[in-house]
Amino acid sequence: MNKYDDKWEDRINALLDGELSDTDAEALKAEATDDRELAGAIVEAYQLQRAMDAVHVERAPASLRKRLRTIPRKHRAASGINLFQPRWAMALTAIPLAIIAVNLMQPDTPSADEIAKARQQLAIAFAYLDKAGSITGREIESTIAHTMADALRGSVNRTIKFSNEHTKEKEV
Amino acid sequence: MKRTIMTKLMTGLICALLSLPAIAQEDELKDLPGYVDFGDLSSLYGEPKIIINLGGTMLNFVSMMSSANSPETSELISKLKGVRVQIYSTDKNPDAARAQFNKVKGDLKSSGWEPIVQVNEEDQQVLIYMKMKDGNMEGMTVMVVDDEEAVFVNVIGQLNPAELGKVMDSLDVDVDLDLP
Numbered sequence: 001m002n003k004y005d006d007k008w009e010d011r012i013n014a015l016l017d018g019e020l021s022d023t024d025a026e027a028l029k030a031e032a033t034d035d036r037e038l039a040g041a042i043v044e045a046y047q048l049q050r051a052m053d054a055v056h057v058e059r060a061p062a063s064l065r066k067r068l069r070t071i072p073r074k075h076r077a078a079s080g081i082n083l084f085q086p087r088w089a090m091a092l093t094a095i096p097l098a099i100i101a102v103n104l105m106q107p108d109t110p111s112a113d114e115i116a117k118a119r120q121q122l123a124i125a126f127a128y129l130d131k132a133g134s135i136t137g138r139e140i141e142s143t144i145a146h147t148m149a150d151a152l153r154g155s156v157n158r159t160i161k162f163s164n165e166h167t168k169e170k171e172v
Numbered sequence: 173m174k175r176t177i178m179t180k181l182m183t184g185l186i187c188a189l190l191s192l193p194a195i196a197q198e199d200e201l202k203d204l205p206g207y208v209d210f211g212d213l214s215s216l217y218g219e220p221k222i223i224i225n226l227g228g229t230m231l232n233f234v235s236m237m238s239s240a241n242s243p244e245t246s247e248l249i250s251k252l253k254g255v256r257v258q259i260y261s262t263d264k265n266p267d268a269a270r271a272q273f274n275k276v277k278g279d280l281k282s283s284g285w286e287p288i289v290q291v292n293e294e295d296q297q298v299l300i301y302m303k304m305k306d307g308n309m310e311g312m313t314v315m316v317v318d319d320e321e322a323v324f325v326n327v328i329g330q331l332n333p334a335e336l337g338k339v340m341d342s343l344d345v346d347v348d349l350d351l352p
Contacts, residue, residue, distance in 0.1 A: 122226060122234060126336050128314070129333065135316070136289040
């Protein structure tokens with residue numbers, strides 16, 4: 001690609017399309033006379049245009065043309081917001097992420113009243129635990145006391161029985 | 173059409189996400205190993221007369237607030253991850269509560285809880301279960317059913333019952349429960 005491609009492209013195209021005014025066309029041709037590269041670029045563009053013109057273009061069947069014409073209408077952006085457009089899809093994806101981030105970064109801080117209420121609730125819970133502990137404690141004490149009493153009673157009975165038998169043996 | 177469905181889906185998703193904190197707070201306790209499902213007796217006895225659900229976050233705040241006055245209490249509370257209490261008035265009809273008591277007892281047995289104390293009197297049933305792992309307490313469950321009330325307490329985390337008495341004084345809350 002030569003250095004004139006960018007600089008002269010518009011003017012060359014306009015010249016070939018017949019859109020350049022006569023004055024501008026003459027000016028361009030005059031410049032090309034002194035500049036071989038510019039002249040070469042104009043010739044190349046001219047040859048390319050002719051080659052393109054020479055290409056025979058088959059006309060598509062009417063049914064296909066009709067279908068092709070409907071495509072832009074089907075994909076035309078709906079009025080307002082199209083949620084399927086990538087930018088909107090990205091924006092909608094960002095909203096839940098932002099909500100999650102806010103929730104994670106800003107945990108609910110309870111008020112002094114809520115903490116006082118929680119303290120009271122905790123005391124109630126502990127009171128019920130204590131109550132259950134007292135009931136079971138009494139039951140354990142009672143069971144142990146009965147067991148000990150039974151054990152003592154059995155031991156005493158055995159001692160008395162042994163003592164009686166021993167006394168009888170001595171008498172015999 | 174597709175746009176309408178997409179809009180509804182996104183709206184639903186955003187609403188669901190906005191309610192996440194409340195759901196998460198409830199699930200915070202359910203996912204812990206010391207959690208116990210006591211079921212719901214409200215269809216039989218009406219709404220519980222006392223219902224308490226304290227999560228780890230709130231307990232941390234209570235622990236922090238107690239640290240200045242009573243480090244001992246603060247220390248005890250800091251080891252708790254959740255405290256749940258459900259108390260129903262059985263109103264001289266404790267049969268349904270007893271059935272639930274036995275159901276929960278079965279669930280506890282089958283899920284690795286250890287019985288600590290059980291009292292089976294004609295007019296009163298008391299049960300204390302603990303869940304231990306590697307020598308650490310993961311939870312404690314206390315159930316009491318009598319003619320007056322059905323009490324279900326679930327403590328999640330570590331708790332030394334022997335320290336309860338000391339800590340209750342420092343909480344400075346007047347709680348008077350009638351002992352039978």
